[in-house]
Amino acid sequence: MSVLSVRRPTPRAQVGKAVAVVALLVFTLFPAYWMLVSAFDAKAGLGTSFVPAEPTVEHFRFVLTEGGFDVFLRNSAVVALVTVLVSAVLALLASVAVARFRFRLRTQILLMILVVQMVPLEALVIPLFVQVRNLQLLETLLGLIVVYVALALPFGIWMLRGFVAAVPVELEEAAYIDGASWGRMFRSILLPLVAPGLVATSIFSFITAWNEFLFAMTLLGGATENYTVAIGLRSFFGQFSNEWGAIMAASTLITVPVMVFFILVQRRLAAGLTSGAVKG
Amino acid sequence: MASSVPVAVRADDGPSSARTGRPRRSWVARSRPWLLLAPGLAVLAVLMLWPLLRVFLFSLQDYGLPQIVSGEPNWIGLGNFAEVLTSEQLWSVVLPNTIGFAVLAVSATVAFGTAVAVLLASLGTAWRAVVSSCIMAAWAMPAVTGTYVWVWIFDADRGVFNHVLQSLGLQDAPVNWFTDRWSFYAIVLLNIVHHGFPFVTVTVLAALLGVPRELIEAAEIDGAGGWRRFFSIIVPQLRQVFAVVIIMSTIWDFKVFAQVFLMPGGAGTNREVLNLGVWSYVESFGQNRYGFGAAIAVLLTLMLLAITVVYVRTILKEEEL
Secondary structure (H helix, E strand, O other): OOOOOOOOOOHHHHHHHHHHHHHHHHHHHHHHHHHHHHHOEOOOOOOOOOOOOOEOOHHHHHHHOOOOHHHHHHHHHHHHHHHHHHHHHHHHHHHHHHHHOOOOOHHHHHHHHHHHOOOOHHHHHHHHHHHHHHOOOOOOHHHHHHHHHHHHHHHHHHHHHHHHHHOOHHHHHHHHHOOOOHHHHHHHHHHHHHHHHHHHHHHHHHHHHHHOOHHHHHHHOOOHHHOOHHHHHHHHEOOOOEOHHHHHHHHHHHHHHHHHHHHHHHHHHHOOOOOOOOOO | OOOOOOOOOOOOOHHHHHHOOOOOOOHHHHHHHHHHHHHHHHHHHHHHHHHHHHHHHHHOEOOOHHHHHHOOOOEOOOHHHHHHHOOHHHHHHHHHHHHHHHHHHHHHHHHHHHHHHHHHHOOOHHHHHHHHHHHHHHHHOOHHHHHHHHHHHOOOOOOHHHHHHHHOOOOOOOOOOOOOHHHHHHHHHHHHHHHHHHHHHHHHHHHHOOOOHHHHHHHHHOOOOHHHHHHHHHHHHOHHHHHHHHHHHHHHHHOOOHHHHOOOOOOOOOHHHOOHHHHHHHHHHHOOOHHHHHHHHHHHHHHHHHHHHHHHHHHHHHOOO
């Protein structure tokens, strides 16, 4: 049954639809599939085979040992986790303020948060490079973390605001009637109820920090030991030939966590923890 | 202007003041929103607003390495902007690569994403779930790795695209697709559409499923064909959704950076393929002309700001902030 039509589709329409679905799946999945095939193929790029001609895990072994990707993965994990923790706390506090209180300049602050998300990173990278340099944090992970917190924050506030607003005010009132202070209400009512939103927001911050490329390249400069995965990939590009098998193996290592998290976010976003809480 | 009057029983009123109308709130309760906002706002002010002001100040200076080291200003007025706006590079290469590409990419992404949404809406629930999950995989692919995979597919020596064309007899020798401006941007377009259409599909699909069935049914009984039903019934119902989707895609496609920068020749060696973002970066960090690069970045920011204003007005129409 179609949403756009109430009639039964004809057999010809059915076949056409099947063809369209197959073509769509080939288009969407081919790059990821090709990445995996090349990563697991000792003869990547030497023939036109669409399955690994000579299956191997050698590329993965190479990138994780000689390639130094173990270090890059650890750096990225540290940067992403600290970014997530700090930005989640800041975003939660700010989102409660804009979702639960009416105060002067509230609309202006919301608009500001919306607008700064549109600012191109290319405009921020010049002054932030100078700023981080003055703080003597160039080539350090800390400098990168500070920038990523700021990049993740506006979207985090914007998204969490919706989750906080979705918590029924009646629950808060009930807590006050039971004699709870604002702090107690925040800890025992609001925090558990926005937890799914907090998880979803955190995963988005994680992905932002994990994928970011421009600032990592600019702020880390030549400090190879502090490289994150996004710029670590570049070390496999030789001057004359590229190690494509290794590049695709490393790309697989970067992409898999992001894909797993994406699927998690999808589920979490749908979870309605507050539904039915008021009816009790 | 937001009012300071609480709209419902506000958390900071406490249970007793709620009954007495206009509450007499304590200083702590009144400043609570600001206390909650302070850390976040401080971060945004120092790392977003101040840099934004500063990039504008840099754009008015001949700002190079000596100025970065000494911290001394070196004002030259609007010199950088004059140089950018009179540059042949801007009008013949950079603006077409930025605006022309964004127009093309947005049209392609929105058209393709909507077509896929219509296809998904016509599937059964199980298939819809399976296909949507696969589409998510395209969305989840990070820009950096996604770009490298496309570069690998189109690689001149060992890429699968050249292999297939040659084994089909369509070309005799491998072609380097990255040297020509048009084929370079065709690959960028493929990359952007592949990465961007899932957002359009998911958003439009959610809205499609919300269109009342009675409308479709009535139109079908009246004899309206598939295209007619789509453009006369569905599109008007989804106007707001399309507005948001188009504006968001426009903002993203103006800011394409990694997808160009990481391609062979994209990092400044091929002057034919520069767009505003890459040009700004290459002039700043490649040539140490930070002032000139800042002027280009300011132009890009102003363009995005104009689009953002439209976006904000669209949003304000839909919901109260």
